[in-house]
Amino acid sequence: MKYSFCVAHRIITKSQKELAEKTDINFTYQEIKTGRKVTSLKFYINTNKTTCKNEIAASLENINLIKEIINEPITDVEALKILISAKGDINIVKEKYSYSMEVPKIGNMVGWIIDAIKSDYKSPKGKVNKFNEYEQREYDFEELEKKLLGWK
Known part of the structure; x- marks a missing residue:
């Protein structure tokens, strides 16, 4: 979408004013012309505050x-x-x-x-992971093997 230079100039000037009022930076710009027509803009950005x-x-x-x-x-x-x-x-x-x-x-x-x-997470109370909090069963692996193989 092409804007006429007058509309673009108004938009840039309003932006320049708002930026200077509401932020810690401001800018100036230079029109770069080819012949009598403005073909591009060069922006110079500065800080507003010394702090x-x-x-x-x-x-x-x-x-x-x-x-x-x-x-x-x-x-x-x-x-x-x-x-x-x-x-x-x-x-x-x-x-x-x-x-x-x-x-x-x-x-x-x-x-x-x-x-x-x-x-605003809060500290978890107690242990987070309870999966491993059980007493391990005792197995007689030789007896289990005999049952699995049908040796009784």
């Missing part, structure tokens, strides 16, 4: 802390997703990760922790 660098540094520290808490190899992006789901609260991540130690088998640790945070 943005401090926020990024704090986030990197927290990401590294998440990676230390979770005793498995995870990427920075995965650690950031965990941090975002916990709304920046490292203690929640520690709590939910400690719960994961009590669960028998987790295929995707990052997904499990994010779900544990969002669904």
Whole structure:
């Protein structure tokens, strides 16, 4: 769908204004013309806040802390997703990760922790796996073999 330049200019200007008001970035753009016709745009993206660098540094520290808490190899992006789901609260991540130690088998640790945070998992009470909690029967294997072979 082709827009006239006037409509596109209005959309870009409105977006530029909203982005500057509601986020920590803004942009300017340059029209690139071929002859008298605008054929492309070149965007320049800038930060609004000087504190943005401090926020990024704090986030990197927290990401590294998440990676230390979770005793498995995870990427920075995965650690950031965990941090975002916990709304920046490292203690929640520690709590939910400690719960994961009590669960028998987790295929995707990052997904499990994010779900544990969002669904507010509680620590399982008692043992999770009760399959092996029974007393083994004693068998006389020689007697069983005789019965199976019909030797009585």
